[in-house]
Amino acid sequence: MWTSFGHLTNALLIEDGRVLALGSDALSGGADQTIDLAGSFVMPAFADGHAHPLFAGRESQGPKVNGLQSVAEIVAEVKRFADANPNSKWIIGGAYEAAIVERGDFEAHWLDEAVSDRPVVLHAVDHHTIWVNSKALEIAGITSMTQNPDGGTIARGDDGSPKGTLREPAAMDLITKLAPVRTLQDELDAIKWASEEYLAAGVTSAMDAWVEDGMTEIYIEATKTGHLKVDMNLTFLAQPGKWQSRIDYYNQMRAEVQALPKEAGLTAKSVKFIGDGALSAGTAAILEPYLDELTSKGLLIWSDTEIIEAATTFDKQHLQLHIHSIGDAAVRQALDAIEAVVASNPSWDRRPVITHAQLIDPVDLPRFAALGVIANFQPLWTYLDPMNKELILPRIGE
Template identity: 45%
Template sequence: MRADTLFTGGRIHTGDPARPVTDALAVTAGRITALGATAHALRDERTETVDLAGGALLPSWGDGHVHPLIGGLGLRGVPVRDCATLAEVVEAVRVWAEEHPEAEWITGDAFDPWLAEGGLFDAALLDAVVPDRPVLLRTMDHHTGWANSEALRRAGYTADTPEPAHGEIVRRPDGSPLGTLREFGALNPVLALVPLPDLAEQVDALRGTARVLASAGVTWIQDAWVEAVQVDTWIAAVADDGLAVRANLALLLEPDGWAGRLPRLAADRERVEAAGGGRLTARAVKFFADGVVESGTAALLEPYSDCPHSHGAANWTGAELADAVTAVDALGFQPHIHAIGDHGVRIALDAIEAAARRNGPRARRPVIAHVQLVDPADLPRFAELGVIANFEPLWAQSDPLMTELTLPRIGPERGARQYQIAALLRSGARVSFGSDWPVTRYEPLAGLATAVTRQTPEGLPEGGWLPQERIGLDEALAAYSAGVAHQAFEEDAWGVLRVGLRADLVHLAADPYAVPAGELAGVAVLGTWLGGRRTH
């Protein structure tokens, strides 16, 4: 046997406790065939040698919760992501509208929800620059929209419009819509009016996102929100080996009429599996147990501190969620449940427990994503039920979202038990990491820095926010590699560097163990390989 590729000239961190570090790695036919001196012995004149140039080679990373199509298309609208004030957002809308007179709708994604006091956005500000075409912008968490008056008019929203199920039309004192729409019950009627890009544009956006993720060292992703109309986009994108990552799809299941949609989920899974060639699967089902704290829609066990009459909004009753999770579990799907508030987390755990009790034992590996607030009584249930806690580590910092919106809404006691990554690891629970991009940055290196330090990019606060929840670099790297591979049911294929496993690799310009933790986000990714094929 000879090596097709030999990696040498730097430190190779395998992620395998049996052999954590080596100096060479050989790849043949897309698989790791040797490490160390044995790898050197497989080199001949036809072997490609990759000089790590003093950097490091590691297992590539997965993203256990990301929105590649939503994010890719969102980048093509008004560039509001980096706006620092409301005035900047409004000016960006004005400029984009002038430059695109042909656009029927003006849309933009991922602006910061703390730019307006209390997260309340007024249509009048958008009306001043675009009075005659509909405008819909979505905050970085995608749970809140900012509409102008024309968008509200087209959706039929008036003072007489009943409050939608699973959503809120924020109103002025006279009952008329302010322009702020919270959660999907209020957003979806407006989103349904926005023309979809054609298939070619969607495929281009998806493939572009895959290339961007590959450039950050990612080789596997969980698309955590796939609607039925998007399945064909994924199938088209994977054709002709057109994706730079492997992907699993979580098919969305909403509460209304959920049982009638089960056959469609199963049929879409079969279509994806048939077309995916092993690179694309659709083995998960996505549930939204609740909303988000910043908009007051996360479901809490106790009332909001700034709104004592509200516990937030669970999208499912506990009994309904248990029935639906049990049904998709019986079909062999992996439940993937968005749960932010401690009540949302509890009903998600209850539903998973019900599915296991009713359907019997199997390797189900359910995922609860985000896990912002967990009641102390529920912490041990993750390990007991085999639930994977999928965290977005970039959320675990004291940034303006936390200080200006989240903490005032939940108060100091609950605020001090957010994103308990270390506590769940200590309990024996399995943890995976994701980005939730476009909500936050897609680069795992940025997430590693936050998970290890619990600090902002500016290094604040000194000592870290809730420092008891900091984790070590070994644990953080494993959450992005072996942890996501476990979530994907693929720990026998990738996630560590071991002979026989797929050569999914990332080459960094510096050894992450030799870089101050707060500087990890600045380390360059020099190369990414998926099954031995270079994707970046």
């Protein structure tokens, strides 16, 4: 048995879920029941501090395009799935590797070869981008005359017509909000799939870092049906211009979660801010221009004033701040907001989080410790996969 203290032992004594003793002390502790693991290896379980399990479960129910290495392979998989599911009104899946196409701009007509009579929506691996077919563009009314929404972009051809790639939630929502409402059973099955994937990897607790309206109710139901098999903390989504109207609803949802028995394993303690986009999409907010587009520094989703107002309001509700900030400009804005919160609100065990934090200006590094900010970064984004090599390095340099 490997302990979190970094050494090996051969026995654990456990009572009421707590470890009382190790090694010889455990063996002499007079246990009521002894479990012989027959030489198996035991280690502490993992906790995932930033994830999207419900979204992942939803994707598992669509075409499996993750890891495919060409447009032709993806199109073939979409066609296979569509042919096998003729009653599906929309085809939704993920997550494709955006780096297999220059600049990550995928064309709608490529997907039309697989499905032309139903909308197709595929999420990219960064989950800040979707690739859609012409039917999806048509249903959403997206044409060359459609303006980019605030905080989002629509990839376009030389004539201004939409290519079929949309970046950031503000643009993606133009299409995804039109998708049919999913059944409760589909959602419960998605949570069950995600739970089982977690348990297979040794993860016993996680945070769903993007909880929209209606998702808390699904999680509550999943605790009652047994579909949720790991402990889960919910992070309510705060959006510019909309967060004020969600305060009462989120407090109601938090109260309903708190009313569940402890063994349900569900909490709702955090609020999610999306500070910027993604480096792979060229939408992460950075202090200096992108090397491949010298007129762009990415997108800040929030104004400085509004993010401080919203963060201060939610912190007063004792909701932990969980701020998505990838570029160094977004990280600085998040630190500024947290600094304002700490200065104006009474002290409590707030543990604010800046998640991803892929680029940080060196002058901002000491501010994390000074403000008690947790840097929640993920190894997934640190190795030189095709996305980092083909999309990100040309944009920001080495």
